[in-house]
Structure formats: C-alpha cells, structure tokens
Amino acid sequence: MEKQVLTTEEIKKLKNFQEKQSSLLYQLGQVEYQLIYFERNKKEIQKQLEAFEEEQKQMAQTLENKYGVGTVNVENGEFIKA
Secondary structure, three states: OOOOOOOOOHHHHHHHHHHHHHHHHHHHHHHHHHHHHHHHHHHHHHHHHHHHHHHHHHHHHHHHHHHHHEEEEEOEEEEEEE
C-alpha cells in the first residue's frame, strides 16, 4: 500500500473542520441545556398564570355577589351596575 502525505494546508483545513465541529457540538449542547431550563421556567409560569386566573375569577365572583353584575373603575373604585 502506497502512503502519501497530505499538504500542510490540507492538514490545517482538516484540523479546522474538527475544531469547528467540536465548537458547533458544544454550542448545540448549550442551546439544548437552555431549552430544558426555559421549558421548566415556562411550566412554572404557566402554573402561576393558572393560579392567578383562578384568584382573579374568585375576586370577580366575590365582587359580583356583593355588588351585582357591572364594571369597576379601578382608578377610583367606582362600581357601575350593568
């Protein structure tokens, strides 16, 4: 079998490819890690939003039971019956 030696430039390019591949794989891993982190945060925020909406509904029901159906001007606290 005949051996041939690559040129310095060819070796340099091949090493450059290896470095780029390693860098890209590292970056991909970082992005995947961040996605997992963001998904966890997203789920936690969704839970908080559901709790907020439930609390909001309860407050609306409390006000409706006390004042009837209508609207509230939050700036001055005025209730206007519908």
